Amino acid sequence: MTTTEPAARDRAAPPPVTLAGSVPVWARIAALSFGGPAGQIAVMHRVLVEEKRWISENRFLHALNFCTLLPGPEAQQLATYVGWLMHGTRGGLLAGGLFVLPGLLAIMALSWIYVLYGEAGPVAGLFFGLKAAVLAIVLEAVQRIGRRALRGPAMTGLAAAAFAALFFLDVPFPVVVVAAGIVGFLGGRAGHPAFRPGGGHAAAAGNGSYLFGDDAGPRERASWRSMLLTLAVWAAVWLAPVAALLLVLGPDDVFSRIAVFFSKMAMVTFGGAYAALAYVAQAAVEQYGWMKPGEMLDGLGMAETTPGPLIMVTQFVGFLAAYRAPGALSPLAAGTLGGLLTTWVTFAPCFLWIFVGAPFVERLRGNAALAGALSAITAAVVGVILNLAVWFSLHTLFREVRPLAFGPLRLDVPVPASLDPWALVLALAAIVAVFRFRAGMIPVLGACAAAGVGLRLAGAI
Template sequence: MHGLPSEPSTTAPAARAGDGPPPTPVTLREALPVWLKIAALSFGGPAGQIAVMHRVLVEERRWISERRFLHALNFCTLLPGPEAQQLATYVGWLMHGTRGGLVAGGLFVLPGLVAIMALSWLYALLGSTGPVAGLFFGLKAAVLAIVLQAVVRIGRRALKGPAMVAIAALAFVGIFAFDLPFPAIVLAAALAGYLGARAGLPAFLAGAGHGGAPADDPGPYLLGDDAAASGAPRGHALRMLALWGGLWLAPVLALLALLGPDNVFGRIAVFFSQMALVTFGGAYAVLAYVAQQAVDHYGWLRPGEMLDGLGMAETTPGPLIMVTQFVGFMAAFRQPGVLPALVAGTLGGLLTTWVTFLPCFLWIFLGAPHVERLRGNRALAGALAAVTAAVVGVILNLSLWFALHTLFAQTRAFSAGPLRLDVPVLASLDPFAAALSVAALAAVFGLRLGILPVLAGCAVAGLLLRLSGLV
């Protein structure tokens, strides 16, 4: 769950209603290059992507008011999936209806899709060679520092009061020590927050105020032809469910019918469709569950390869959750059946992207006309605050999982009753990985360098270590 980053001002004069006449309405064709620009600049995770959209849409173009942007963002944080991509879809829908939403949301995903697919091919063909392995050796250290930074940032915002700290701690213990499934943790936290806020308990109301735009907010400057400003037409929900639900689930059902549930494509379709329903809290939260399932349950990836994939997603434009395309690619690449391995991998990656991102359009097109009904709902805000707190614990688990597999070459399983832990073999500590990780942490927390400089520096350091024969 990510709020608006601190960079943009919430009182930008150009974005306030009443500061002169609004700009002339634009056509979808005129908006297309702007959405391309936003897509090309969507580096740095959700916070950076939302900051770019705010600067372009609110401050530069004045296509949407400041209050409406914040209200749209709050709505998108309620939804599963990448909120930055959903925010782009929402604004595109407001301006030019369904076509605008498809253009804005689709373009937001397209650069990352192409980049991750190209890198997946490169990784599959050359990932074990010296220079490429060196680059990814360095990226793993940077990714570890970036995930720890995410824990700190989200924790500062989410853990307001003992109740939220307790939820975060229980979520961490549940997933780290008892291997509880991520969806169950999210649902339990949401239920606790909803009931606590509904009962008026102060501990659950603190920090749960997701302020919406006031009723007299002028809203978007440029409303599209079917933006449904007056509410959804009769039968809207059923039509959206039939259309977008069908597009999402038809390939899943077809693959299960033709290939069976044990085929790799059937497993990809079902697993990532399930993820699309529970990806609250951003990519870092769900990646802990994806990593554990892909590595330990399905055997699609080796532990270090999940870190490599996350490094790819960090260095390319688009949503961070695009890393799932790499997971789907490698799963099908290694279990191609009768297909050539690269063809199977490509199809597996595209299938993963389809079932991961298509539901995002369903959520927006289904819920946007009703978004005003969500404003001021205290119980819903309490549920969201509790889920965000649980996400902190889940991301902490992800950071520890990454640390174990970055710093140590070997781990061993420890179990005692319901307790299940991965324990490092201390003798397998990699001193170069440890040194590079410390340097990355110092760059992120001490020097406060951005994501891209840290990733680039660590990748170059890893390459030099590999070429020198030290790793």
């Protein structure tokens, strides 16, 4: 009897959950959302599928695949999707909004500290150490995603082509990702084995034990009328502030540029946070001059050590951009508004994609063409993140990097004499800790930050 009763309990569906009753669970997920998208998705899977049994394994994976295809942070969009699946639009707003809130508050506080005390010894040393740790974490992301995505020569070739196009030819990031998606879509539609999903997932056992099992439908059904209404409402929520800024301040004002740039980013940054950061870093540093390469690494260190999506680093970028061109405002007030504006235009589209697309995507489970596009984009993203890792490495380890152009080739070349030995030592130590000893992200970040503070106080850096 003692062995069969637990199994019977496992097969029993959990009691219905109200919208108010879901708040503590979504707040808990938001508070635990450290470790980048992989860690955040793992937390959601553990809580939503294994612990609460709100959604089945297959439904969770189907939602994740859709969110991975979208531009923007897939973990936040996954939370929005599941919230929508359970409680409609209000549930999606609750889950997706709570997922962003802790990171928004934390990054804003750290941005203030950065501009007020960033040149002080301990704070400067802390961010020096964080840069080395972030380099190791980005390299580990290349390995982790590559192990999952590069299942054969075709996918490896897509990753290599994406890296070469970005690093050697300076091809725009959106072109690389869209091209990969088209290749995968056509390959999947043609039934080419290289673009088939990597192994099917059997139906989850005990399908009836979930609130939303494989056969359960969402609360909101797909219809063209509701889709167009949702599109109109959320497009206005997203773009009305952008239009107002352009009309009132003009296109050359820093707030207008922030609104337009990050709105464009929201439409083209496929492949998760690390892929988006490659695009943001290139534009913020090289095109707009809002920040220095090392400051982009500082912002990523903030995002890595706080809960919420890694793409929250864009709030730091917007903060610095407005802080350094405040106009009639005080620098801190301008920076705060710039950061909040960046977060708005970064995440408002995420709700639009989910609320418009999810009702239709619920009908598309197992679609071969979409699966092929997903596989190809994920493979290309490996090359995108590798490009980001190389870019970070050059600007972390060397104090001076020079652009080199030779025919169609365009790349950054480090000046060997500008090598920073302490940055190299800390980066190698972080890499050994991550790859050899499998140290967790938080311990590595903490140890490198402490080492940076110690080196600064000792006068070594």
